[in-house]
Amino acid sequence: MAQSLTTLLADAHGLLRYVPTPKRVRARLHGHPVADSTRAVLLWEPRRVVPSYAVPREDVAAALSDAPAAAASPGGTGPAGGPGADGERAALDPSVPFAVHTTPGRPLSVEAGGAVVEGAAFALGDPDLDGYVVLDFAPFDWFDEDQPLLGHPRDPLHRIDVCPSGRTVRIEHEGTVLAETDEARWLFEGTFPMPRYYLPRRALRVPLVPGTLRTTCAYKGRASHWTVEAPGLRLPDIAWSYEDPAHDAEPVRGLVSFYTERLDVFIDGEPVRRPRTPWSRPAGQA
Known part of the structure; x- marks a missing residue:
């Protein structure tokens, strides 16, 4: 019987998933080594949409200690991996902090070079990944081999x-x-x-002014956002562009894209149904 790969991936969304990587993976904190491993795995906790790196504990150069209670689970899960204040969202996008865990384990603090980052590691409780520690991405400088990473580890099944x-x-x-x-x-x-x-600037029918939002994509780079300002109309941070994109996004350098999940789109005159995505509402709006 034929299987839809999209369905199979969706069915696995609620599971703890991992993929080994042959890359040398390194993390640093203010220049001090945190981890250096050729045995890392890309790991998705249940409902997470982007991966983290997990490495064997013996490949962690930093000191690890139990995280204080306040940092261990601020709205996340307890040791049993039960539901937390993420509101049982169907998908945990990168705006949901690392401290929200959806699999059994133990939050840890990381110390390197005299600096301590509370709750920046998570010792997995799954027997198939016994001895592996997941590391938060944001506090550290990350490298695949000698290539600096942006945003989060790159998914080998993801392409543009x-x-x-x-x-x-x-x-x-x-x-x-x-x-x-x-x-x-x-x-x-x-x-x-x-x-x-992604549209050329000559396609615009309304003026754009620089917005306040800055976002980072692991595949496309850092985006500058734009606000529509016209008589009787203001749409804050409704569009973005990659002015200096990563190589995957070079074909859209300088072009403008809109958050079309908040707007009306017509293709050859036919309306397009708005999808539901994490960006369907502006940041901070319920």
């Missing part, structure tokens, strides 16, 4: 395809056309449920 398309893309907000073009580049990324439409 950028395709020029002559189909007409029109983006609106409550009847006001924000942009329209038949020169968009469509960016397809992993299993994300919709493409992103």
Whole structure:
């Protein structure tokens, strides 16, 4: 019987998942070694959508100690891996802090070079990964071999395809056309449920001013955000661009994309159903 790979991956979303990597993986804290391993695994806790690195404890150069109670589980899970204050969200995107754990284990603090990061490690309780420690990404400088990493470890099953398309893309907000073009580049990324439409600046029908949001993608680099400001219309941080992209996103350098899950999109005049994503609402809005 044929199996949909998309369905299989979705069915595994609630499981603890891992993939060994042949890369040399290193983490540093202010230049001091935290971990150096050729036995790392990419690990997804249940409901996590991006991976972390887990390494054997003997490959951790930093000192590890039990995390204080306040840092061990601020709204996350207890040692039994029960539900926490993540609200039983179907997907835990990168905005959900590392301290929210969905698998059994023990939170640890990391000390390197005299600096202590509370709760930045997690000793896994799963017998198949006995002795492995998951490390938070944000506090440390990470390297695959000698390549610095951004945002989070790169998923080997994740890829980006950028395709020029002559189909007409029109983006609106409550009847006001924000942009329209038949020169968009469509960016397809992993299993994300919709493409992103990257538009040339000449496609814009409203002025953009620099926004306040800054985001980082492990595959595309650091994004600058843009706010629509027109008479009677202000949409904060509704669009973004990669002005100095990572190599995966070079084809969309300088082009503008919109959070279309908050807007109305028409392809060749036909409306596109809005998908539900972690970016469906502005940051901080319920």
